[in-house]
Amino acid sequence: MPNFIDRRLNPKDKSLGNRRRFLKRAREELKRTIKEQVKAGKIADVDAKHSVPMPEGGTREPSFQNAKGSGQREYVLPGNREFTPGDRIPKPSSGGGQGGSRAGTGDAEDDFRFVLSREEVLDLFFEDLELPDMVKLSLKEAIAYKPRRAGFATTGTPTNINVGRTMRNSYGRRLALHRPKRKEVEALAEEIAALEAKPATAERRRRLEALRQEVEKLERRRRVIAYVDPVDIRFNRFEPQPLPNANAVMFCLMDVSSSMGEREKDLAKRFFVLLHLFLKRRYERIDIVFIRHTHEAREVDEETFFYSTQSGGTVVSTALEEMLGIIRKRYPSKEWNIYAAQASDGDNIAGDSERCASLLHEAVMRLCQYYAYIEIIDERETEIFGATDNGTSLWRAYRTVGANWPNFQMTRIARPADIYPVFRKLFARQPLGQARS
Amino acid sequence: MKKSESAPDLLFRSSDWNFGKLSRVYDAISEIAIDDLKLDIYPNQLEIISWEQMLDAYSSIGMPLMYQHWSFGKRFVFEEHLYRKGHRGLAYELVINSNPCISYLMEENTMAMQALVIAHAAFGHNHFFKNNYMFQRWTEAATILSYMDFAKKYIARCEERHGTAAVENILDSAHALMDQGVFRYRRAPRLSSEKERERARERLEYEEQTYSDLWRTLPKKEADGTEDEREREVRDRKRALHLPEENLLYFLEKNSLILEPWQRELLRIVRVVAQYFYPQRQTKVMNEGCATFVHHTIMNRLYDDGKISEGAMLEILQSHSNVIFQPAFDDPRFSGINPYALGFAMMKDIERICTEPTSEDRDWFPDIAGSGDWRGVLLDAWANHRDESFVLQYLSPALIRHFRLFQLTDDADDPYCEVASIHNERGYEAIRAALARSYDIGVIQPDVQVIDVDLLGDRHLRLQHGVKHGVVLEEATRNATLRHVRRLWGYDVSLEGVDAESGERLYECSTKQIGE
Structure with a gap:
């Protein structure tokens, strides 16, 4: 029996830190690229994503590599159709082996472009710029909060009770638990009164007894099932929201x-x-x-x-x-x-x-x-x-x-x-x- | 059409997967894999992940735990771009050589794909990891995850203490030497310092016991006394440092005079990672071939037993044939020989040779032709070969004809390539040998070794590049890499290229010339 593990809920973006490091490393180069793009293109385009080529300096990962056009090599290739031993095939002029088995992998990365998000672009564009006079901003640095409605809560101060919500809950609960209505009780009381007014017979007495018991049951039920129960009560919930005071x-x-x-x-x-x-x-x-x-x-x-x-x-x-x-x-x-x-x-x-x-x-x-x-x-x-x-x-x-x-x-x-x-x-x-x- | 009769036995019907179905399929696959194919596997751990997590795993070279480094970010940006643009799909699975063996399954896969992937990764790759001699010898599946956990935390701690930049400097340099940071022929010496001291003491004792004053009376050799003295000195110091040394990272870790202990530990971590992946690079054809063969065999068996429907089987076959697609050399899609295609074809071919040999097969493979025991032959091959030896041993003429392989020689000075051999009687052996060579890591990777350093003198570190067939190093990356070596060594470093056969010196460059 294998061990199944569902990792889908695990945090994603494990590589985000690595991406950030990469951009930081390529910062100077990316900045230069963005600057050039801004100079050449429309200014309004600054405020958008930019596609940039893979930076070269600083993010190279050198290692000892065999030089492409040197020495004697041999390749084994599939798909021969018309060659016979001794055939001579001119090499492509652009250099690199005819075989091409390794030619593709090295270059691909250099031609590669990737996309910087708008935020990343602007950060690069504005780096180390400062507002000329930051006095006002720095004076207002302390953030002011303003309470903002954010749903409902089961706890809170009485002033914040949300009556509509509370009554809705109460109503639903009363319906669900069959809380007797006042009208029902009153109707029974009237009937009792009517019966009492009439001369008492054995049958009426029995009926009266039954009705009284019924009324008592309903009254008890009304007492047990409160009209508004603490569980019904909802309060308006507020969240402090930073005020855009700048x-x-x-x-x-x-x-x-x-x-x-x-x-x-x-x-x-x-x-x-x-x-x-x-x-x-x-x-x-x-x-x-x-x-x-x-x-x-x-x-x-x-x-x-x-x-x-x-x-x-x-x-x-x-x-x-x-x-x-x-x-x-x-x-x-x-x-x-x-x-x-x-x-x-x-x-x-x-x-x-x-x-x-x-x-x-x-x-x-x-x-x-x-x-x-x-x-x-x-x-x-x-x-x-x-x-x-x-x-x-x-x-x-x-x-x-x-x-x-x-x-x-x-x-x-x-x-x-x-x-x-x-x-x-x-x-x-x-x-x-x-x-x- | 007879399959529809046994429809009630189907393991799954719809293409949606759930854990119940996965478990059922796993058990059915396991039955065939263990009882019929006699696979021997690590316990499996199957993890379901999303595509973002797959991308994360991709960029950290497939390890579930990896330390942080910008180069992984670069890889991530690269992979993500390709994936978002639709240039490249993600792998359906990723499997880690560990015990328990962890396989990642993508949540997007259909049930049929999950079945395929379980057979491929959790049984095929898993068996290969556990049984192949390369993996047994060079990697420790049981401890790799806890080691990586240690490495990640250690490097994070170093970054806190010494700053990210300092750590990155060392890691950059170490990464540059990763290919030269493995032991190819021996395991890392494991002597603890205590044992080492013990041994030195024993040696000394032995020398004392066997000391004979008589030797002193022997007359010394007169001629070229000074020259000889120098040579012996060189020999002695080389011996003391175990030179020549193929593992540059190991040498720097142990002998660099400027590294702090934590920096040495970083080198060690990079070296351990490199060594861990060393077998994988030499067994790509076999590893993928083994997994593909296993999933192909198992899926067909399940289908024959009426356990998966025709629809699901078609989906599996479609994906299977995509994986083993081999375009011809002049096809725009050609990017080298597809290891899946070659490995799978060779293993299928072994099965054929064992069961239905032709007379040609009997000539070429007298040991196995017609033996009927293809399971045994394959188990043996999986356990005891790497790509190079596997191709050399088992590539049959029939397969060379099937792929229409031909051999091309390419001399840098010649404007023409020459077709050396093709798929005919005279060419088979040459093609087979050439193809095997192209998988020999000793041939395709530059051989750079430490040959000498005078620790008491100018501490100039001398590296030697054994040039094979005149293939020299690319200059820009060579100089950049040498600068990295210099950073780790602290003193000047030089590299000389020496022809491996004639011993002739072809070039020499030093960090003195190329500057910082």
């Missing part, structure tokens, strides 16, 4: 005047998506507010923000005012971590840039965790503007803000390839001392 709102500000072409918008979008992705990993809940502006600013939905065009002049300060209004109305800075990213080509109506700077100085920067300004410039301009302080009026005005507020960052980008490095620069670890008080 809320963030991300303001996307963009100039949509005609000077912003498709290329500029595309670059801006990529930047916004990256910022969003990053915030999404830090905060449980993120709202995004899109504000576009020409000579006037309006809050719009994402579709309109990126894809509809508007003509008009350019007054950047309107967008900042709109943003301040929205913060006042919907996102009090006590409860929300506010992030803002502004994309522009740097054009602004004369005199407005100074107003923007003062708005930032006086109001916006006090409220924001972080404010990023990216100026999208022409590729040809990169050489000219690359490192100098020259530039558009907006750029010059914003430089004064940047000098005073460590949580204000500004930079210029010209190509999709620039975004990622810029992104890294923007979110490079900041010394804690500079944190906003």
Whole structure:
């Protein structure tokens, strides 16, 4: 008699630890692969599974192996049809033995790709990035709990009794145990009363006796089978649920005047998506507010923000005012971590840039965790503007803000390839001392 | 069609399995296996597992207990990918050479498949594990599981104490030398240090007793005194270290000067695992052939006895013929000779030779042809052969014709391969010998040995690669592996390639040249 053991309920994923070790080992290489894939592909695709080739360095398992194209070998192969001894067969030019018996096994692993889950991809992508100003988050680190309904329990405090559930149980039990109804008892009592009212005969007396016994039995039964028994009682059960108290709102500000072409918008979008992705990993809940502006600013939905065009002049300060209004109305800075990213080509109506700077100085920067300004410039301009302080009026005005507020960052980008490095620069670890008080 | 009359005897009807049916089938199979085939097995332990658990078992090289290492994760990722993409199905079973013999059955299998798998693994493989001389000599079925349990816990403890990275470094290096970490010709010396000391003392005593002052008066050899002295010194130190040594891991474990005791223990664990799998690699054809032959015989017997239905038998045969499918060399599905196909065909052929020999068989196999006792012949073959000797002994001309085998020689310098022999009168012996050689692990695996080290001098470890037929080592992996040896040894390591026949030195490389 064999010993049968059912292992199906045993824990699975015995190899999970090994998989984790493997990924850790290949980390650097996988990171590089992901980076390349992100650079080449669409930014929105970052937030998904990625198929990556088997990493080579670090996960090689060398051993002494016979070299393929050396020495004299012999093979025994099945399926001869037309060969006779002495036939000479040209070797395939790609090298490796004609026999191929060993040729396949070694290479297969190198061509092999495997899939990294979305989480693994993003972890690799964002590794060692830190939020620029984590003060608010760290202050709110202690998790708040809110009780959340989670089914029923047989124990609890009287205030939590669930009457409906309790009565349902009681009713079912009463039905099942045939608890006499009050009506039945009353009907018998009436009958007794009616009989008592009539003159007593022997037959009636017997009948009366029987009825009284019946009533007594029913009453006893009613006493034994309680109307509401402790076993019926159900309490509402509550489970403490961590509150997503780390809320963030991300303001996307963009100039949509005609000077912003498709290329500029595309670059801006990529930047916004990256910022969003990053915030999404830090905060449980993120709202995004899109504000576009020409000579006037309006809050719009994402579709309109990126894809509809508007003509008009350019007054950047309107967008900042709109943003301040929205913060006042919907996102009090006590409860929300506010992030803002502004994309522009740097054009602004004369005199407005100074107003923007003062708005930032006086109001916006006090409220924001972080404010990023990216100026999208022409590729040809990169050489000219690359490192100098020259530039558009907006750029010059914003430089004064940047000098005073460590949580204000500004930079210029010209190509999709620039975004990622810029992104890294923007979110490079900041010394804690500079944190906003 | 007469089977339908005996339908009431069917062991199972539907394709769903349950433990009652499994037990009934097991008993029926056991009856045939033990009473008729005279199999001798370890007690069986059949475990039902899901596909995820099968993947887990796959990636930890089929051991139910295995220490943690990233390379198993790599294998897991690989296997899982293939399985999810549908490139490869999972095995229906997995069997572990242990006592009791553990067989894994997949829960997805139908009842017919479970029956097949029980016959295949729990009886075929089990018998082979218990009786084959290779397994008897090199593995200890009774203790392997408790040893692996120890190994897993020990390595986990080391990781806690010394850090994962330190442990992984040693394991990586040890894994690189796994193929060179087995004893091929002798068992590991088992002397405890106490016994060893005892022996040394005895030897010394003996020397003292037999000391004769007379020898001292013999004149010393004059010529080339210094050269001779050096040579003798080398010889002495080689003898002291038991050099040359084929088991690199053993040598490093015992003699490396830089390893901590726990690191030595890690090497030992890897070495024990390697040694445990050493027989399996040399008996693939026989092992699978034995199991396939056993399940084929038993299933047919059950069917003949009316114990399994035609439907179930068809399913079994379909799966059986998939397993023993051998595509021709130019078929895109060809990936070498299928051990199941060759093993099964050879054992079936032995049965035929014993019962219905042709005159050719009588010439080639005078001992067994027509003897009628195929059970005895097979039991003997299973017990006393490995793939190489089994092919050499039992591959018949009929089978060579059946597979239409031909032999191809391939000289690296020649742009052409040459057909050396085909399935004809003149070719049989050559093909048989060549096929046998291709299963000889001594031929297919590079032979690397420790030949010398001067522990008192520069501690330079010298390895030698015996080059056979001019087949050298692949350079990139060779250098990488040498670096691993250096990590374990702590001092420079060099490898020289020496032609096994002429003794000519073909190449030499050292960790000094290839750098870290």
